[in-house]
Structure formats: C-alpha cells, structure tokens
Amino acid sequence: MTRLSEIPRYELLDQPTLLQRLQRTETALHRPGLYVKRDDLMAIALGGNKLRSLEYWLGAARQMRADILLVAGTALSNLCRLTAAAASMAGLECLVLHNAPNDAAARRASYLSRIFGASVRYLGSINERERTQRLREAASELARQGRRPYIVGEPALGALGYLRAAEELSGQCRELKTPIRHVFLPGSMGTTEAGFLLGNALLGYPFEIHLVSVEYHEAELRERVRTIYQAAAALISAERVTYDDNRVRCHMGFRGAGYGQPTPEAERAILTFARTEGLLLEPIYSGKTFACFLELAGAQQLPASEPMCIIHTGGVPSLFDQFECFDTVPLDPSDKARRGGSDVRG
Numbered sequence: 319m320t321r322l323s324e325i326p327r328y329e330l331l332d333q334p335t336l337l338q339r340l341q342r343t344e345t346a347l348h349r350p351g352l353y354v355k356r357d358d359l360m361a362i363a364l365g366g367n368k369l370r371s372l373e374y375w376l377g378a379a380r381q382m383r384a385d386i387l388l389v390a391g392t393a394l395s396n397l398c399r400l401t402a403a404a405a406s407m408a409g410l411e412c413l414v415l416h417n418a419p420n421d422a423a424a425r426r427a428s429y430l431s432r433i434f435g436a437s438v439r440y441l442g443s444i445n446e447r448e449r450t451q452r453l454r455e456a457a458s459e460l461a462r463q464g465r466r467p468y469i470v471g472e473p474a475l476g477a478l479g480y481l482r483a484a485e486e487l488s489g490q491c492r493e494l495k496t497p498i499r500h501v502f503l504p505g506s507m508g509t510t511e512a513g514f515l516l517g518n519a520l521l522g523y524p525f526e527i528h529l530v531s532v533e534y535h536e537a538e539l540r541e542r543v544r545t546i547y548q549a550a551a552a553l554i555s556a557e558r559v560t561y562d563d564n565r566v567r568c569h570m571g572f573r574g575a576g577y578g579q580p581t582p583e584a585e586r587a588i589l590t591f592a593r594t595e596g597l598l599l600e601p602i603y604s605g606k607t608f609a610c611f612l613e614l615a616g617a618q619q620l621p622a623s624e625p626m627c628i629i630h631t632g633g634v635p636s637l638f639d640q641f642e643c644f645d646t647v648p649l650d651p652s653d654k655a656r657r658g659g660s661d662v663r664g
C-alpha cells in the first residue's frame with residue numbers, strides 16, 4: 319500500500335501560494351466571497367501549475383538517477399520553461415523539443431528556457447503525435463550514449479501535485495470565516511484537474527469544482543480527467559475513492575474556436591482584471607477561465623453565501639509573445655469607437 323508521502327518528491331515550493339481576495343471585483347459585481355489562488359506567483363521562474371507536478375516528476379527522475387530531463391511542447395510551452403528552471407535547480411541537464419520551426423518567433427518564445435540553460439531543438443511544424451515520437455527517439459539516442467534520460471510529463475504522477483494543492487487550499491480555508499465552496503480551473507489536458515479532483519475526493523468533497531474547457535469537447539475532457547484520476551488514485555493505493563463524474567461541472571461556452579484561439583470574452587477578462595485588480599492573465603488558459611468566473615459571479619448564478627475561488631495556473635510570461643491578442647477588444651480605450659469594441663468594465 320503506497321501512500322502519497324511515500325512517492326518521491328523534490329521540493330520546489332516551500333510554502334502555500336497566496337490566496338487573495340478580489341475585493342474590487344466583489345465591489346464591482348456586488349458579489350462577496352471572490353478569491354484567486356495565485357499559482358502564478360511562485361518563487362521559481364515566475365511560477366505556474368507545472369511546478370507542482372514537477373516536484374513529482376523530478377522526484378521520479380532523481381530516484382532513477384537520471385542525469386538529463388527531456389520535455390516537449392510548443393515554443394510558448396510553460397511546461398518547457400518551468401522544466402528548464404527546475405532541472406537547473408536540481409543540477410540536471412535539460413533538453414527541450416519544440417514543434418516549431420527554428421525562426422525568430424520561436425526562438426524568442428523559448429528564450430527563457432535557454433536562459434535557464436536548456437538545450438533547445440526546433441523540430442519544425444509537426445503534430446503532437448510526431449513530437450512525442452521524436453521525444454522517445456531522443457531519449458533512446460541519449461540512452462545509447464550512456465546517458466540516463468527522464469521524460470517529463472507522465473500525467474498521473476504530475477496530478478499528485480494538484481492533489482496537494484487541494485489539501486493546501488483546504489488548509490487555507492480554515493482561516494476564513496466562510497470557507498470557499500466553488501473552485502474554478504482551466505479544463506485542458508487533465509493533469510491539474512484530475513489531481514485537484516482526487517484531492518477534493520480524499521478530503522470529503524469540501525469543494526465544488528468547475529472546469530472551464532479551453533481545449534476539448536466535454537466528453538473528451540471528462541474522459542481525460544477520469545483516466546488520469548484513476549491512474550493517480552492507483553499510484554497512492556486510493557482506488558476506493560472512485561471517480562464521480564457528477565462531482566465536476568464543465569463549462570463549455572468559453573473555448574471559442576478551440577485551443578489557443580482568441581475570444582472576446584477572454585480578452586475582456588484580461589483587460590478587466592488588469593485594470594481593476596492589477597492582475598495579469600494570458601489568453602490561452604487563464605483568460606478563458608477568468609472570463610467564465612467573471613460571468614458566473616456577475617450573473618449571481620452561484621449563491622452569495624458560497625465563496626468562489628479561481629486558481630490562476632500561471633503562463634503569464636507567454637503574454638509577452640502574444641501581441642496579436644486583443645484583436646476583438648481594443649487595448650487602447652480611445653480605439654473603442656474606431657474598432658467598435660465593447661467597454662471592458664461593462
């Protein structure tokens with residue numbers, strides 16, 4: 319019987335992330351009890367959800383005495399940036415593979431990984447399946463050379479980081495007069511979501527979880543989360559805590575045309591939170607998730623007696639490479655009439 323405490327973990331985060339009240343948003347919307355958990359503010363490499371998972375991936379890498387981490391993603395990938403940083407802290411080499419051409423835009427997007435000392439390879443415009451194949455080939459090649467590579471990203475192990483985040487938030491709730499009831503997360507590949515759901519189940523369901531899809535249709539999102547949840551539960555011998563599909567609400571109206579595709583709601587949410595709370599979001603994950611949070615809070619859809627918390631999963635550094643956003647909502651308020659945009663505070 320394996321317990322969570324027996325799974326190797328390399329500590330990257332030594333304190334809970336900030337739980338911050340969104341006071342100006344509460345006033346503007348006449349809705350009390352709005353919080354953000356700042357997983358975008360961590361001491362390493364500007365933070366982000368992947369650092370929690372990296373504690374377990376690094377734990378596994380060190381247990382197998384790996385000497386190089388391999389990771390793959392788009393040129394804007396937060397996972398690649400944070401893996402590069404964590405590898406340097408753990409004294410490991412890091413090889414990053416991007417499915418992007420070796421052009422100025424990709425080199426600029428992966429600039430931070432290079433600052434952290436990673437070797438970066440640009441594989442050209444290939445799809446995710448080919449990228450995974452190339453990642454395995456790179457690992458085999460390194461192993462033939464006598465190296466000990468570890469491929470970062472195994473979802474069930476990574477999910478354990480967010481199991482701990484659910485415990486952390488529940489601990490922070492003990493200091494609140496009215497504990498948080500609703501928790502909002504981006505719905506994407508499923509690692510973060512499954513871990514948080516499993517943590518919630520182990521705690522006896524203190525939270526109602528809302529996933530805001532930024533990538534998949536509902537059936538696929540649910541299936542991904544369920545699969546990772548069950549595998550993560552098996553890792554810590556917690557199979558008795560079975561997955562309950564009714565314990566998660568999926569919000570499908572904020573995805574727009576799909577992953578990475580801009581939406582006016584997300585662009586408005588970015589400007590609203592920047593201009594009222596001084597909070598930076600990015601368009602791919604947090605922009606869409608905060609847009610949903612804002613709409614539900616503003617429409618008073620959830621009882622005012624049940625505080626709502628959104629987990630800011632980070633990714634803000636990629637904002638600097640997405641100048642093309644704010645296509646639909648003017649960045650400069652004086653552009654309003656010319657571009658026919660709507661009022662960001664509306």
Ligand SMILES: Cc1ncc(COP(=O)(O)O)c(C=O)c1O
Binds near residue numbers: 397504505506603
């Ligand atoms: C900033 C940010 N938020 C959310 C996610 C989604 O996390 P997951 O892949 O665990 O669903 C990612 C994934 O890359 C991310 O970079």
